[in-house]
Amino acid sequence: MAFKLTINGKTHVIESEEDTPLLYVLRDELGLNGAKYGCGVGQCGACTVLREGAPLRSCIVPAASLSGHPITTLEGLRAPDGTLHALQKAFLAEQAGQCAYCIPGMILAAEALLRATPQPSEMEIRAALDSHLCRCGSHNRIVRAIQRAAKEVAG
Template identity: 75%
Template sequence: MAFTLNVNGASHVIDEEEDIPLLYVLRDTLRLNGAKYGCGVGQCGACTVLRDGVPVRSCVVPAVSLQGREVTTVEGLRAPDGTLHALQRAFLAEQAGQCAYCIPGMILSAAGLLRRKPSPTEANIRTALDANLCRCGSHNRIVRAVQRAAAELAE
């Protein structure tokens, strides 16, 4: 079945089965490898992308269901001038990633939070990222990175 997806501002004609998860289209067809396969059941957050600015788990969302929607991956998250987004810069500055497997999902979940709530409290940040798992224990640095990015974006 052929359908069209808008990913990171570009339109792509996809010819796949209608039940194929978005994650597989992103990684295997479009070669966008930021979203990671973690659990395959939407529980870990490694595959998080933005659908119209809202975080979703790409491993459980059928790609065909996103026709007419804007999908943003970590590769497409950019500042208005095309440089790294404030969240990406903050994660680097805070050394928030150890193995970094969870970081794309963390960054996109944080982007969704900052879109809804530009000045989040620490509790807001922890709640927004609660469903994103990090085995390395970098949670405190991740929270600091989101706080740093929020402060930069508020300037």
Template identity: 55%
Template sequence: MAQQMSLDVNGHAARVTVDDPETPLLYVLRDDLGLHGPRFGCGLGQCGSCTVHVDGQAVRSCITPVSGLKPGARIVTLEGLGSPDKPHPVQDAFIAEQAAQCGYCINGMIMQSAALLNETPKPDEAAIRQALAQNLCRCGTHLRIVRAVQRAAGTL
């Protein structure tokens, strides 16, 4: 049975209709709202490419059922973190450090990094590596990613 839901996504009210309350948040964001920052990677919550913020916490949207969101939950995707004209400090640092290669993992890396810096504004390298350990990247830009997080921490 289809269900109407109201969501706060990137500071805007959005109404969506879901056929199944267990529909992953990722599908609603991409398919219904046209947001393509969060990516489908593994579908199991293991790679991190689908990471978004829900009430300031980094969550894997591919395993978060839309029905599991609290009423009024604030969802922020990569598109809502910053804009091309005014990127978030983490986005700006990733650009400056050229931390993306293929770019598939970057959504998760940026969203996880922003959540880390919200909780720990000046993390050391070990804390950065630990926070990003569950985000998979096969391109080998790990050193640039760590430098980007350090750069962003220095600007916040």
């Protein structure tokens, strides 16, 4: 079956079964490897993307169900001038990712948070990332990176 998805502002015709998880379409059909396979049951956050600006676990959502809903992956998160997004810069500056497997999902969850709450408290940041697992233990650096990005965006 063919259906259309809008990923990072570009429309794609997808030739997959209706129940194929979005994560597999992103990685296998479109070559967008930012979202990672972690647990496969939507609990770790490694596969997080944004659907209309809200975090979504792409490993458990059938891709066909997202037709008509804009999706943003890490690859589509850019500053208006095409350079690295403020969050990407901040994560690099704070050395927030050791292995970086969880970082794409964390950055996208942080983007959703900053859109809803431009100057979040540390508690709000921790709550927004509570369901994202990081085995490296980089949580404090990740929080600092999000605080840094919030300050940069606020100017």
